[in-house]
Amino acid sequence: MSRPRSISILGSTGSIGTSALSVIEHANTVSKEPVFSVDTLCAGKNVEQLIKQARLFKPEHVVIADESALDNLRGGLADVDVSVAAGADAVIEAAARPVDRLLAAIVGIDGLPSTFAAIEAGNSVALANKESMVCAGPVLNRLAASKQVSIVPTDSEHNAMFQVMERREDLARLILTGSGGPFRTLSRQALENVTSDDALAHPKWNMGRKISIDSATLFNKGLELIEASYLFDVPEDLIDVVIHPQSIIHSAVAYRDGSVLAQMGVPDMRTPISHALTWPDRRQSTPVEPLDLIALNQLDFELPDTDSFPAIDLCRQALRAGNGAPTVLNCANEAAVAAFLAGQCRFLDISWIVEMALERFLAGPMACEDCDTLDAVLAVQAEAERITSALLIDVKSQKQERRA
Numbered sequence: 001m002s003r004p005r006s007i008s009i010l011g012s013t014g015s016i017g018t019s020a021l022s023v024i025e026h027a028n029t030v031s032k033e034p035v036f037s038v039d040t041l042c043a044g045k046n047v048e049q050l051i052k053q054a055r056l057f058k059p060e061h062v063v064i065a066d067e068s069a070l071d072n073l074r075g076g077l078a079d080v081d082v083s084v085a086a087g088a089d090a091v092i093e094a095a096a097r098p099v100d101r102l103l104a105a106i107v108g109i110d111g112l113p114s115t116f117a118a119i120e121a122g123n124s125v126a127l128a129n130k131e132s133m134v135c136a137g138p139v140l141n142r143l144a145a146s147k148q149v150s151i152v153p154t155d156s157e158h159n160a161m162f163q164v165m166e167r168r169e170d171l172a173r174l175i176l177t178g179s180g181g182p183f184r185t186l187s188r189q190a191l192e193n194v195t196s197d198d199a200l201a202h203p204k205w206n207m208g209r210k211i212s213i214d215s216a217t218l219f220n221k222g223l224e225l226i227e228a229s230y231l232f233d234v235p236e237d238l239i240d241v242v243i244h245p246q247s248i249i250h251s252a253v254a255y256r257d258g259s260v261l262a263q264m265g266v267p268d269m270r271t272p273i274s275h276a277l278t279w280p281d282r283r284q285s286t287p288v289e290p291l292d293l294i295a296l297n298q299l300d301f302e303l304p305d306t307d308s309f310p311a312i313d314l315c316r317q318a319l320r321a322g323n324g325a326p327t328v329l330n331c332a333n334e335a336a337v338a339a340f341l342a343g344q345c346r347f348l349d350i351s352w353i354v355e356m357a358l359e360r361f362l363a364g365p366m367a368c369e370d371c372d373t374l375d376a377v378l379a380v381q382a383e384a385e386r387i388t389s390a391l392l393i394d395v396k397s398q399k400q401e402r403r404a
Contacts, residue, residue: 005037007024010102011043011103014043022270026287040059040097042114044064044106045065055080098122102124103273108129112374116132119151122147126276128154133226156250157251159272159275160262170256175251175252177249181216183216188308210341219333219351222313222314248291248296248299264291266288314355323368324366324383325358327384328357331357
């Protein structure tokens with residue numbers, strides 16, 4: 001009897017985390033022997049769902065980032081043989097627990113310290129936290145190489161490229177696909193009146209609030225471009241972004257002999273998650289519906305509208321600038337999205353805030369400093385937050401002037 005593969009999930013109550021647990025439950029149910037065992041579950045604030053997950057999957061360790069929820073967590077698991085902890089330090093300590101694969105699914109740059117800790121401890125990481133790679137790609141890649149562990153892409157697009165990546169030296173271009181979000185056909189003028197409820201209604205994917213807004217602005221695709229550049233060591237001018245409304249081709253790799261290899265499937269994150277948790281071992285059965293090409297009938301492709309949606313160009317600019325620029329772009333976007341969801345800025349203000357934050361950072365003293373350590377990245381994050389806070393004050397003043 002083979003030993004089940006041990007898995008830790010950071011961000012277990014989010015969209016990716018719950019999908020991963022669905023994959024684990026299905027694989028263990030349909031297999032003669034258990035395929036996976038859950039070592040650690042970690043959540044941010046949703047203590048009630050975390051308790052339910054822990055009771056069902058019986059992990060060794062459970063962590064809630066919100067320290068105020070520790071008593072509730074302990075009470076809810078008092079009759080379960082599991083260790084519990086709370087707080088930011090506890091998350092990092094959990095990431096360092098030895099496992100076969102850790103799923104890094106904490107949203108935003110908040111996931112970077114735990115992702116770093118997991119790799120530093122020698123854990124192979126299934127990376128669903130794109131912001132970690134955007135902000136600290138070179139740092140994480142060097143660390144993974146020194147620890148001789150794998151970073152397995154888990155976003156559907158990067159996992160697709162990973163699956164069809166043959167000889168890296170034969171690569172001609174990466175083709176990054178995206179649905180185009182809910183506003184693909186709207187003009188810039190029409191985007192003036194977009195609400196957060198409008199932006200959260202994604203036509204294809206069921207995602208968390210922040211990622212849904214990123215999809216609507218196309219910042220998600222721009223961040224994925226940066227992530228792809230770092231993951232696969234490909235310059236940004238060799239990465240194409242193509243809008244593909246059906247979301248069937250999840251991305252492709254073009255080779256110098258004219259071949260284009262694409263990974264296809266119905267839009268369901270359980271497929272790339274399953275692959276990332278099991279690689280390089282054999283694939284496992286998932287509850288995902290099979291792709292029916294006859295019912296699909298056609299596939300459409302178009303270029304993104306970079307005039308109405310400048311996010312991709314801004315991400316290219318940050319990637320070309322290098323050093324701390326991608327970190328600043330990511331942090332400014334996170335802050336702007338939070339402000340939009342709170343009703344503090346308009347939809348189009350998100351791109352403006354990111355553009356101005358990049359401009360101010362690149363004109364400042366930190367623009368030429370290397371981001372070659374985690375501490376250096378976090379220092380740039382602090383500077384980005386300072387710049388963005390000032391910009392949000394400007395936006396608030398403009399909003400009050402419009403009302404007056």
